[in-house]
Amino acid sequence: xxxWIDLDELLDKSIGDIxxxxxxxxxxxxxxxxxxxxGWIEDTDxxxxxxxxxxxxxxxxxxxxxxxxxxxEEDDEDIELPxxxxxxxxxxxxxxxxxxxxxxxxxxxxxEEFVERVRQLLD
Numbered sequence: 001x002x003x004w005i006d007l008d009e010l011l012d013k014s015i016g017d018i019x020x021x022x023x024x025x026x027x028x029x030x031x032x033x034x035x036x037x038x039g040w041i042e043d044t045d046x047x048x049x050x051x052x053x054x055x056x057x058x059x060x061x062x063x064x065x066x067x068x069x070x071x072x073e074e075d076d077e078d079i080e081l082p083x084x085x086x087x088x089x090x091x092x093x094x095x096x097x098x099x100x101x102x103x104x105x106x107x108x109x110x111x112e113e114f115v116e117r118v119r120q121l122l123d
Contacts, residue, residue, distance in 0.1 A: 003043075021038070093121035
């Protein structure tokens with residue numbers, strides 16, 4: 001059984017927005033994984049837990065304390081992204097600032113550099 005969490009948010013997105021989001025997805029991922037990872041549905045039967053397409057977000061992070069120093073150094077300088085990525089980072093930062101979703105929801109979908117740029121824009 002699938003439970004919709006935020007169907008309205010999904011339906012309010014333009015086809016272009018969805019295409020752009022899907023362009024960043026692994027081609028082997030299922031659409032179900034895409035919907036779950038973006039918080040639009042919840043898999044209430046837990047059928048999805050055994051699927052290899054879905055990666056636990058906690059496995060994608062390096063929590064080593066040594067990396068904190070590197071992050072602080074990056075904060076001092078603005079990260080430069082290609083213009084199309086900069087525009088997307090600005091849009092995402094605006095959405096986060098407008099409480100449409102959180103910064104945590106984009107981690108794992110975009111590069112660390114991209115996420116850091118969004119953080120810079122939010123500051």
